[in-house]
Amino acid sequence: MALKTEPLVEQLELLGCIQCGKCTGGCPVARKTTLNMRGLIYEMLVEPKFNEGKHPELWDCTCCFTCVERCPKDVRPAELIIGLRGELVEGGRLPETIGAALMGVFRQGNPTGMAREDRAAWVDGDRSGRLAVKAAQDGCDVLFYVGCSPAYDVRAQKVTRALARALQAAGVDFGTLGIDESCCGNEVRRMGEIGLFEMLVEENSELFRDVGASRMVTVSPHCFNTFKNEYGLDGIEVLHYTQLVADLIEQGRLKLSHKVEKTVTYHDPCFLGKQNHIFDEPREILKAIPGLKLVEMDRSRERSLCCEGGGGRMWAEGTNLEERLAFQRVQEAAETGAEVLAVACPFCLLTLEDAVKVQGLDEQLQVLDVMELVDLALDDGGEGE
Amino acid sequence: MEAEPRIGVYICHCGVNISATVDVEQVAEFAATLPGVVVARDYLYMCSDPGQVLIQQDIEEHGLNRVVVASCSPRMHEPTFRGAAEEVGLNPYLVEMANIREQCSWVHADREQATGKAKALVASVVAKASRLEALEPREVGVTPGALVIGGGVAGVFAALDVADAGFPVYVVEKSDRLGGRALDLNRTFPTLEPVAELLRPSIERVQEHPQVTVLLNSQVTGVEGYVGNFDVTVAVGGAGGESESRQLSVGSIVVATGYDVFDAHRKPELGYGQYPNVITSLEMERWLHEGDLTVDGRTPKRVAFIQCVGSRDVQVGHPYCSRVCCMYTAKQSRLVRELLPKAAVTVFYMDVRTFGKGAEEFYDDARAKGVLYRRGNVSEIVRQGDRVLLLGEDTLQGRPFEFEADLVVLAVGMECRSDVGEVSTLLKLPRSADGFFLELHPKLRPVDTAVDGVFLAGCCQGPKDIPDTIAQAKAAASSALIPLIRGTVPAESATAVVDADLCAGCGMCVEVCPYGAPALDAVWGVSRINDVLCKGCGTCAVTCSAKAIRLQHFTAQQILAQVDALLCV
Numbered sequence: 005m006a007l008k009t010e011p012l013v014e015q016l017e018l019l020g021c022i023q024c025g026k027c028t029g030g031c032p033v034a035r036k037t038t039l040n041m042r043g044l045i046y047e048m049l050v051e052p053k054f055n056e057g058k059h060p061e062l063w064d065c066t067c068c069f070t071c072v073e074r075c076p077k078d079v080r081p082a083e084l085i086i087g088l089r090g091e092l093v094e095g096g097r098l099p100e101t102i103g104a105a106l107m108g109v110f111r112q113g114n115p116t117g118m119a120r121e122d123r124a125a126w127v128d129g130d131r132s133g134r135l136a137v138k139a140a141q142d143g144c145d146v147l148f149y150v151g152c153s154p155a156y157d158v159r160a161q162k163v164t165r166a167l168a169r170a171l172q173a174a175g176v177d178f179g180t181l182g183i184d185e186s187c188c189g190n191e192v193r194r195m196g197e198i199g200l201f202e203m204l205v206e207e208n209s210e211l212f213r214d215v216g217a218s219r220m221v222t223v224s225p226h227c228f229n230t231f232k233n234e235y236g237l238d239g240i241e242v243l244h245y246t247q248l249v250a251d252l253i254e255q256g257r258l259k260l261s262h263k264v265e266k267t268v269t270y271h272d273p274c275f276l277g278k279q280n281h282i283f284d285e286p287r288e289i290l291k292a293i294p295g296l297k298l299v300e301m302d303r304s305r306e307r308s309l310c311c312e313g314g315g316g317r318m319w320a321e322g323t324n325l326e327e328r329l330a331f332q333r334v335q336e337a338a339e340t341g342a343e344v345l346a347v348a349c350p351f352c353l354l355t356l357e358d359a360v361k362v363q364g365l366d367e368q369l370q371v372l373d374v375m376e377l378v379d380l381a382l383d384d385g386g387e388g389e
Numbered sequence: 390m391e392a393e394p395r396i397g398v399y400i401c402h403c404g405v406n407i408s409a410t411v412d413v414e415q416v417a418e419f420a421a422t423l424p425g426v427v428v429a430r431d432y433l434y435m436c437s438d439p440g441q442v443l444i445q446q447d448i449e450e451h452g453l454n455r456v457v458v459a460s461c462s463p464r465m466h467e468p469t470f471r472g473a474a475e476e477v478g479l480n481p482y483l484v485e486m487a488n489i490r491e492q493c494s495w496v497h498a499d500r501e502q503a504t505g506k507a508k509a510l511v512a513s514v515v516a517k518a519s520r521l522e523a524l525e526p527r528e529v530g531v532t533p534g535a536l537v538i539g540g541g542v543a544g545v546f547a548a549l550d551v552a553d554a555g556f557p558v559y560v561v562e563k564s565d566r567l568g569g570r571a572l573d574l575n576r577t578f579p580t581l582e583p584v585a586e587l588l589r590p591s592i593e594r595v596q597e598h599p600q601v602t603v604l605l606n607s608q609v610t611g612v613e614g615y616v617g618n619f620d621v622t623v624a625v626g627g628a629g630g631e632s633e634s635r636q637l638s639v640g641s642i643v644v645a646t647g648y649d650v651f652d653a654h655r656k657p658e659l660g661y662g663q664y665p666n667v668i669t670s671l672e673m674e675r676w677l678h679e680g681d682l683t684v685d686g687r688t689p690k691r692v693a694f695i696q697c698v699g700s701r702d703v704q705v706g707h708p709y710c711s712r713v714c715c716m717y718t719a720k721q722s723r724l725v726r727e728l729l730p731k732a733a734v735t736v737f738y739m740d741v742r743t744f745g746k747g748a749e750e751f752y753d754d755a756r757a758k759g760v761l762y763r764r765g766n767v768s769e770i771v772r773q774g775d776r777v778l779l780l781g782e783d784t785l786q787g788r789p790f791e792f793e794a795d796l797v798v799l800a801v802g803m804e805c806r807s808d809v810g811e812v813s814t815l816l817k818l819p820r821s822a823d824g825f826f827l828e829l830h831p832k833l834r835p836v837d838t839a840v841d842g843v844f845l846a847g848c849c850q851g852p853k854d855i856p857d858t859i860a861q862a863k864a865a866a867s868s869a870l871i872p873l874i875r876g877t878v879p880a881e882s883a884t885a886v887v888d889a890d891l892c893a894g895c896g897m898c899v900e901v902c903p904y905g906a907p908a909l910d911a912v913w914g915v916s917r918i919n920d921v922l923c924k925g926c927g928t929c930a931v932t933c934s935a936k937a938i939r940l941q942h943f944t945a946q947q948i949l950a951q952v953d954a955l956l957c958v
Contacts, residue, residue, distance in 0.1 A: 022701075024739035029781035030658070030768030034789045043787055074658065074768050076702035302772040306657045 006053040012087050013048050020077045021045045027071035027081040032310045036327045037064045041071050041081040048084065056088045063089070063099055064322040067194040067315030068274035073306065085315075089196025098196070105319035106197050109204070113186035114152040115319060124182045126150070126161040127168075135169055140179030140215045146171070146248070147212060147220035147240075148178045149231070152187050153318075153350040154223035159357065160350040164223055166379035167245050171221075173382055174258040176248075178221070181211060188222075190230035190275075195316035205235055212240060221248045223375075225276035225349045226314065232280065244276055246348050246374060250285040253292045260381035263295035268377065269342035270298065271333065271356065272308035273349035286348050286374050293381045299340045309333045311359075313351030330359035338369050348374045394425040394519040397453040398511065399444060401435035401460030403490055410494040412504040416459065419508045425519045427451050436466045441473040448477050455518040459487040459511050480523035482882060482942055487514040509958040516954035517947045524882040524941055529921050531617035531640040531872045536561065538609055538812070541569020542588065542855060543645035543847025543862040545595050550866035551643075552600035556873050559637050560595065560603045561623055567592045567603065569647055573671060575678040577855060578720040579751035584855075610634070612815055615904075615924070616641065616842025617878035641842045641869035644826060645862065646812055648848035651699030651707070651801040659698065659799060660770040666777045667770060667797045669698075670714070673721050682728055682796065685775070689795035692725055693779055694718050694736040695767045700802030701739070709823050711802030711852040715742045716751070718800045723755040735761045735792070737781060745854070765790070770797065803852040816843055825851045836865040842878075844868045883942035884923040885930055889915045891937035898929035898938060 013019065027041040028034045034041070039061040048054055056062065062085060071081040092098050093106075108117030127137050140147050148171070154164040171178050189204035212220065219241045222228040232242040252258040268290055276282045283305045290298050303309050312322075312329045334356055337345040345360070347353050350373075357371040398420040402408035413431040420429035428451050432440050435458055447453055456479065458470050463486040471481035489507040497503040533556055537548045540562030548558045566572070574584040595601050606626025613620040619639050624632040653661035653669050661667045666684050668676070676682055682689060696718055700711040715738070722734050741762065743752040756762060767781040779792040805824035806812075813820055819839050821827040826849050829837040836844045846865035847858040872878050885906070887898075892915040898907040899916065906922035907929055909915065916937070918929070930940040939945075 022739060023784055024697075025765035025782035025784040026768040027782075028768075028784075028789055029765060031789070034782070035780075035791075040782070040787060042782060042784060070768075073704075076697070076704060078703045307660075307769055307771065 006055040007091050009048045009051055009054045016083050016087060018045050018048055018079060021079050022077055024076060026074040030070045030074045032329050033064050033066060036324045037061050039064045044084060045081060056091050057097055061323050063320050065315050066310050066312050066317050068310035069279045073278050086194055086196060090198050093196040099320050101319045102195050102316055106195060106200060109187045109192055110200055114156060116156055118156050121183050123155050123185055126155050126164050129161055130165050132169060135165060137168055138179045140181050142179060144179035144217055145177040147215050147217040148180045149220050149222045149227055150180055150185060151222060151224045151227045160353060163373040163375045166375040167223060170249060170258060170378055170382060174252040188227040188230050190226040191316050209235055209237060212237060219243060221245050223350060225273045229275045229279055244282060246282060246285040246289060249378060250288045253289060259383060260293050261383055262381045264293050264377055264380045265295040266344050267297045267299055267342045268344040268346050269301050269337050269340045270346045271352055272305055273347060273352045274310050274314055276348055277305060277308050289374055289378060290346060293377055299342055301336050301340055303336060311352045311355040313355040318351055328359060330355045331363055334359045334363055334365055334369060338365050343370060345369055345371045346374050346377060347371060392454055394455050395427045395453050396425045396455040396457060396515060396518055397447045398426055398429040398457045398515060399435050400431040402433045403460060407490050407494040410497060410500055410503045411489060411507045415504055416507045416511060420511050423512055423515045426515060427453060435460050436469050444473055445477045448479050454483060455521060456484045457487060457514050457518050459489045461490040462488050482524040483521050485514050485518045485521060487511050509955055512958050513951040513954040516950040520947045520950055527880040527882050528877040529617060529880045531876055531878055532638045533873050534639045535641050535643060535869050536621055536637060536639040537643045537645055539645035539647055540567040541645060541647045541847060542571045543858050545591055546859045546862035547643045547645055547846045547866040548595050548601055549591060550863055551870060552598045554870050558601045560601060561607045561609055562605050563608055565605050567595060571855060573674060575674040578716045579747040609815060617872050640873050643844050643846050643865045643869050644849055645846040646806055646849040648803040649806050651804050653698055653799050653801050655705050656698060658769045661799060664772060664777050666795060669799050669801045670717060670721065673798045677724050684796050690732050691794045692732050692734045692796045693792060693794040694722050694798045694800060696738040696800045697766060698799040698801050707802060707804060710742065713852060713854045714800040714802055716748055719752045719755045721798065722760040723758055726758050726760055735763055737763055737765060737767050739766045803848060816840060825849060836861060836868055842872060881925045883925040884920045885918050885938050885940045887916045887918055888937045891935050892916050893935045897932050901928050901932045
């Protein structure tokens with residue numbers, strides 16, 4: 005099977021490419037697999053047909069969008085990956101695990117395929133006894149969009165509860181959609197399932213509008229990214245929690261008084277940093293925690309190294325299992341002498357925590373979400389988990 | 390009694406620019422039927438010499454006393470056709486244009502409708518033409534002298550030519566020295582001459598020239614007037630930092646305000662400001678000048694140059710090529726090879742642009758001397774011990790590289806000055822999308838601006854090297870000299886006139902005029918318009934509630950006749 009190159013060349017304006025090589029040169033995955041963004045674009049430009057079936061590395065891309073950030077001509081190379089994956093999905097030629105994840109979203113509203121009615125179970129894990137989460141449908145100032153991993157993954161749930169407790173402590177009037185919430189579709193779109201993505205956009209947008217909140221906050225930068233940049237939610241301000249929490253701290257509504265005497269380095273998640281330029285807020289939060297010492301890795305902010313968890317890669321291994329970017333990343337974190345590698349994304353949390361174990365760094369380096377550190381610093385915090 | 394109108398109408402094909410969309414023959418046939426029209430023709434290019442001769446012959450043979458040309462915008466060719474009419478004795482104000490190109494053929498696709506619109510436009514202009522009145526061409530005197538804003542290379546060379554022609558020149562320079570940013574450079578390309586020594590004689594000549602007044606630490610703060618007679622206010626800096634205001638009168642102005650260097654901090658992925666190993670090309674000029682290329686006391690073994698930093702990059706809003714970086718990188722890399730013969734010198738590029746005399750030959754020489762050019766621009770720089778690691782793709786090999794370097798030079802480009810907006814507002818100078826000042830025509834009028842009597846020189850108009858800057862400076866000086874040498878400039882004849890019998894002396898015209906032309910007569914209490922100051926904009930005429938002001942060439946009768954004709958077609 006081969007697809008005609010012309011429609012995608014036109015749609016993605018690939019003729020703008022000057023073959024400078026900054027996309028492939030900056031691509032973290034290109035260093036470990038045969039993925040070559042510039043080469044793919046060139047092939048699209050000079051060949052009438054493109055045999056996408058002969059490019060298993062198309063599933064390697066993490067959609068970190070370093071290529072998009074670096075392109076001097078605004079070509080958006082990663083969108084070509086998404087377009088080509090779309091062709092593969094359409095033709096049913098996709099890795100089995102990706103297919104399962106998409107089916108899970110379609111049937112249960114989450115890529116792990118866990119039961120829809122368990123989506124609000126994360127609240128039950130609270131051991132502080134004070135966490136009260138109301139239904140957004142009853143009206144609220146801030147719609148708390150939980151997201152799939154933060155709702156279902158046992159590890160990520162801790163972050164979700166920490167955020168909920170902090171919002172409660174700051175007196176924020178928030179509510180969640182409970183079991184009515186569905187996947188945001190950010191990863192669905194990046195896995196190439198455009199039809200399912202569009203369906204989710206339509207259904208979710210209607211749900212959000214019915215709630216009527218003027219602001220919404222997400223745990224994951226992935227959900228944040230698609231709501232903010234791809235949904236067109238007019239009248240609803242979409243925030244990542246780091247933005248909201250940094251603001252609550254600055255306003256003095258969230259008081260962090262318990263000392264957390266740890267040396268911490270912060271890993272910028274791609275969907276928060278590179279793609280949405282939120283670099284300062286997470287750092288402001290960490291600096292506001294008494295006793296905490298923030299140290300930086302060499303590769304930070306715009307040069308943060310992708311953890312390899314995006315673009316559907318949580319559900320597909322890619323063509324090079326041995327060398328993982330997360331391994332390199334936790335080594336870089338360890339070199340700073342930090343005891344804690346702080347993240348602000350559930351995918352980064354899971355991939356980096358896994359890497360710390362595999363690399364045998366668990367004695368010296370702990371992976372925590374920024375929210376978990378905030379939780380430790382709250383007046384009545386830390387006791388929940 | 391005015392003679393009956395005898396109108397000639399000329400429909401231009403403009404090659405196929407008009408005729409592809411408008412049926413020009415049909416428009417000509419239609420025009421022939423309009424009242425007062427004696428002859429109507431269509432022709433391939435009315436503005437060509439034969440086209441103009443056609444009009445002139447008709448004026449003489451048919452005794453035409455009005456001419457209507459239906460072609461492009463009057464901004465383009467009104468002077469052409471007025472000139473042609475004048476040559477055979479027809480008053481230039483009896484020529485009128487209908488714009489059937491910009492306002493018709495270029496913006497419409499449907500041939501039938503476009504032809505209909507062209508007919509309407511022609512009918513309207515013919516109606517006005519039959520009511521046109523002859524006006525006498527006028528001229529006003531010129532203040533002999535020029536102002537040059539900016540004392541860099543462009544300013545220095547523009548000032549010298551104006552001064553050498555025998556006219557006074559004021560050079561207003563913001564900093565405390567002449568020579569501008571060129572003095573931060575070590576050697577020229579491709580000739581490798583020391584820049585400071587090369588420019589010193591010219592700078593000294595400006596300083597000592599009896600016709601030149603150099604005002605350092607000074608800034609232009611106000612510009613009034615028009616071509617031939619500008620009144621300029623300058624804040625002249627004193628020794629103690631205080632400034633005093635000074636008034637200058639000049640006939641023309643050369644803007645030579647220069648450029649800013651791209652701030653490499655805006656490409657954070659390249660680690661500038663973070664690693665001592667990463668410097669800009671401008672810093673490299675200083676290092677080369679001092680002959681010291683050590684980083685933290687170590688002599689570099691691997692030197693990398695990265696091209697196009699802040700140029701050809703929409704991410705930083707600079708889609709343009711800065712035109713000098715390829716050549717100065719060739720120059721610097723070659724000089725580094727000479728200073729550090731043992732070091733590996735690599736240039737990372739996306740395209741090499743070595744236009745200009747001797748430039749490609751210089752690039753050949755740099756490679757022959759061992760500078761390695763590698764295609765693929767660097768995407769990111771990270772730390773590698775005392776060194777840095779360049780991450781990129783060799784696009785010819787088609788695979789990513791990691792390149793260790795002790796010293797990295799970022800070839801930073803040029804951008805418009807951060808204060809370009811203030812100068813633009815001061816002189817009402819338009820800017821192009823890249824932020825630099827906009828020349829009046831990219832090919833035909835490269836140093837002129839939309840403001841008569843104001844000319845551009847050097848990098849304020851766009852990035853350029855020293856030879857191009859000097860060439861443009863001399864061109865701007867030559868253009869600025871035209872009004873000074875002539876001693877007069879043509880003045881608008883289509884001015885506003887007051888009917889004193891109707892004027893109620895309300896003073897509204899005095900208030901609204903942007904040129905200060907009307908004033909109330911102290912004795913009679915009615916408005917008088919100074920026709921030297923009047924630019925014929927018509928603001929007073931439409932404001933006057935007594936309808937006492939009449940704007941010549943755009944009278945109420947003429948305009949109403951145009952409207953009537955439009956509505957009748």
